[in-house]
Amino acid sequence: DVKVTQSSRYLVKRTGEKVFLECVQDMDHENMFWYRQDPGLGLRLIYFSYDVKMKEKGDIPEGYSVSREKKERFSLILESASTNQTSMYLCASSSGGSQSTEAFFGQGTRLTVV
Amino acid sequence: LAKTTQPISMDSYEGQEVNITCSHNNIATNDYITWYQQFPSQGPRFIIQGYKTKVTNEVASLFIPADRKSSTLSLPRVSLSDTAVYYCLVGSRNRDDKIIFGKGTRLHILP
Numbered sequence: 001d002v003k004v005t006q007s008s009r010y011l012v013k014r015t016g017e018k019v020f021l022e023c024v025q026d027m028d029h030e031n032m033f034w035y036r037q038d039p040g041l042g043l044r045l046i047y048f049s050y051d052v053k054m055k056e057k058g059d060i061p062e063g064y065s066v067s068r069e070k071k072e073r074f075s076l077i078l079e080s081a082s083t084n085q086t087s088m089y090l091c092a093s094s095s096g097g098s099q100s101t102e103a104f105f106g107q108g109t110r111l112t113v114v
Numbered sequence: 115l116a117k118t119t120q121p122i123s124m125d126s127y128e129g130q131e132v133n134i135t136c137s138h139n140n141i142a143t144n145d146y147i148t149w150y151q152q153f154p155s156q157g158p159r160f161i162i163q164g165y166k167t168k169v170t171n172e173v174a175s176l177f178i179p180a181d182r183k184s185s186t187l188s189l190p191r192v193s194l195s196d197t198a199v200y201y202c203l204v205g206s207r208n209r210d211d212k213i214i215f216g217k218g219t220r221l222h223i224l225p
């Protein structure tokens with residue numbers, strides 16, 4: 001089974017802190033994604049990577065950056081956490097290409113910024 | 115990217131067949147239609163994907179008319195455990211294509 005693992009299930013950080021959310025997948029997938037999910041807003045794409053060191057902005061990249069130094073790992077960085085970044089963060093991976101666009105999700109990280 | 119429109123919420127009863135329709139008027143020639151299911155406090159889970167006509171797996175069926183401007187996810191004989199949010203997505207299988215979710219349909223199954 002594909003496994004997408006997020007480093008923390010729950011996280012509490014202070015305003016202004018630099019926050020790292022880590023995601024690792026074990027299926028050699030090309031594509032990795034970071035989403036945030038808030039009540040009534042569905043899943044919104046923050047950043048997307050289709051290869052090592054490659055990244056593309058999603059719909060809401062402001063206040064976030066990402067890093068993909070290795071194929072299996074995709075990190076989301078909150079440079080200076082703010083209370084409006086309190087949310088559920090979901091990482092996903094997919095093989096991309098012609099075979100399938102099925103995305104596999106991690107269990108999510110519920111981040112609270114106080 | 116094609117935008118999708120689906121009902122915000124639906125209610126049904128155990129044992130019924132549930133059909134959730136999604137509109138995607140601007141679907142492109144190389145776009146596929148994909149449905150995901152999400153339970154509370156979990157990430158979405160892939161259900162089914164299709165390009166045209168009908169696709170069936172052990173979980174659901176997907177009906178796509180010839181013009182591909184809409185699609186219908188059909189869940190046979192639902193149970194309480196099918197209560198979840200269902201997302202309809204359209205997108206290509208290009209390697210660098212993003213996967214964009216809408217707000218989904220909140221399905222509530224009643225006993």
